[in-house]
Amino acid sequence: MIRIASLVKTFVDRSAERVRAVDEVSFTVEEGRFYTLLGPSGCGKTTTLRCIAGLERPDSGEIEVAGSVVYSSGSGVFVPAYRRPIGMVFQSYAIWPHLTVFENVAFPLRVGKQRLSGGEIQKKVSQALELVELQELGTRMATQLSGGQQQRLALARALVREPQVLLLDEPLSNLDAKLRERMRVELRELQRRLRITTLYVTHDQIEALSMSNVIAVMSAGVIVQEGPPREIYMHPRSQFVAQFIGSTNQIEGKLRKLEDGDRGLVDSEVGELACGLTGGLLPGAKVVVVVRPEDVVLHKSRPAHSGNVVEGSMATVMFLGEYLDCTVQLGRVFLRTHQSHGLELRRGDAVWVELPPADCMALPVQEPVIAAANQAVPAEAE
Ligand SMILES: Nc1ncnc2c1ncn2[C@@H]1O[C@H](COP(=O)(O)OP(=O)(O)O)[C@@H](O)[C@H]1O
Numbered sequence: 001m002i003r004i005a006s007l008v009k010t011f012v013d014r015s016a017e018r019v020r021a022v023d024e025v026s027f028t029v030e031e032g033r034f035y036t037l038l039g040p041s042g043c044g045k046t047t048t049l050r051c052i053a054g055l056e057r058p059d060s061g062e063i064e065v066a067g068s069v070v071y072s073s074g075s076g077v078f079v080p081a082y083r084r085p086i087g088m089v090f091q092s093y094a095i096w097p098h099l100t101v102f103e104n105v106a107f108p109l110r111v112g113k114q115r116l117s118g119g120e121i122q123k124k125v126s127q128a129l130e131l132v133e134l135q136e137l138g139t140r141m142a143t144q145l146s147g148g149q150q151q152r153l154a155l156a157r158a159l160v161r162e163p164q165v166l167l168l169d170e171p172l173s174n175l176d177a178k179l180r181e182r183m184r185v186e187l188r189e190l191q192r193r194l195r196i197t198t199l200y201v202t203h204d205q206i207e208a209l210s211m212s213n214v215i216a217v218m219s220a221g222v223i224v225q226e227g228p229p230r231e232i233y234m235h236p237r238s239q240f241v242a243q244f245i246g247s248t249n250q251i252e253g254k255l256r257k258l259e260d261g262d263r264g265l266v267d268s269e270v271g272e273l274a275c276g277l278t279g280g281l282l283p284g285a286k287v288v289v290v291v292r293p294e295d296v297v298l299h300k301s302r303p304a305h306s307g308n309v310v311e312g313s314m315a316t317v318m319f320l321g322e323y324l325d326c327t328v329q330l331g332r333v334f335l336r337t338h339q340s341h342g343l344e345l346r347r348g349d350a351v352w353v354e355l356p357p358a359d360c361m362a363l364p365v366q367e368p369v370i371a372a373a374n375q376a377v378p379a380e381a382e
């Protein structure tokens with residue numbers, strides 16, 4: 001288990017401003033689970049991982065790993081990195097090019113405080129290489145491995161000391177698209193087999209959605225929403241999360257009235273829309289209605305029912321193999337939608353666009369998200 005409470009880490013940047021890279025972050029990764037921090041570049045993911053690994057000293061908060069407190073500002077605890085039961089894979093892999101595959105994996109054992117015999121090292125390294133199916137390549141130089149193999153080598157090195165938890169910082173981002181997809185599956189299989197508590201960091205929403213038990217979406221040093229992938233995808237609680245998690249359509253409007261069960265009517269740019277609401281919205285509030293491309297339904301003629309149906313015209317139709325990627329124009333608004341091949345609509349055709357009320361969600365309008373760096377407070381204000 002990993003437990004983080006009120007973690008704060010600030011840096012002083014070039015203009016001597018203090019930046020809150022991690023700002024009162026709290027979360028728990030339950031035993032054996034795969035937990036992902038997802039967010040844009042600069043939101044504080046790597047800094048959070050480095051604090052957990054002991055590579056950064058936080059300003060305040062508490063960190064518990066596998067039942068022991070490894071950092072606490074309250075009681076002055078700071079366990080050094082090499083004594084934390086953690087394996088980490090860095091974004092760059094940090095593989096030593098002048099060493100063989102075997103020696104790369106053996107390295108953490110040789111520098112460790114515990115003295116291991118040559119036989120023990122041999123055994124542990126072989127086991128780790130076997131886990132990632134590199135047992136045949138021990139004598140190769142690390143640089144002679146393919147991208148995917150280097151990634152697996154980094155993983156073997158993280159596992160060789162049999163850590164209680166695994167920290168992975170964008171481990172797949174250097175691989176090409178095909179390989180990345182395969183490694184996603186491999187990595188998740190390995191994690192399941194070892195039942196090792198894993199904290200994963202990525203800016204790639206597909207990676208996060210497909211691999212995680214729980215996702216925490218981060219923005220500017222703060223966790224803005226936490227939940228299982230399906231919940232994050234289906235019920236984003238802010239415009240930022242909706243935008244970041246998937247390509248969504250956004251329609252501006254104003255909440256006209258509330259209805260039963262967290263629903264309401266919105267006067268929008270494309271007319272009246274019945275929508276689900278997120279907590280706390282009141283009539284008159286400025287909202288943005290989000291609806292995902294795969295939920296939009298197109299009709300060639302006016303459908304019998306009239307709920308959330310708007311007349312428009314086909315702006316673009318693109319054949320993408322698995323589906324048609326279409327843009328529909330509704331007055332000033334352009335919506336993206338995915339449709340099956342069967343749909344015979346061409347550019348310029350009139351079309352009736354159905355935005356199923358169950359798939360429309362009104363969210364409070366947010367100020368554009370500011371990167372952490374722009375949230376600086378002067379250092380002397382501390
Ligand atoms: N060593 C450092 N010195 C100064 N600022 C840093 C340092 N490391 C990170 N930062 C800043 O902290 C913020 C979070 O960075 P980081 O944790 O690397 O984000 P992410 O991994 O989500 O891309 C950024 O604004 C970054 O510029």
Ligand SMILES: [Mg+2]
Nearest residue numbers: 042045046047
């Ligand atoms: Mg990073």
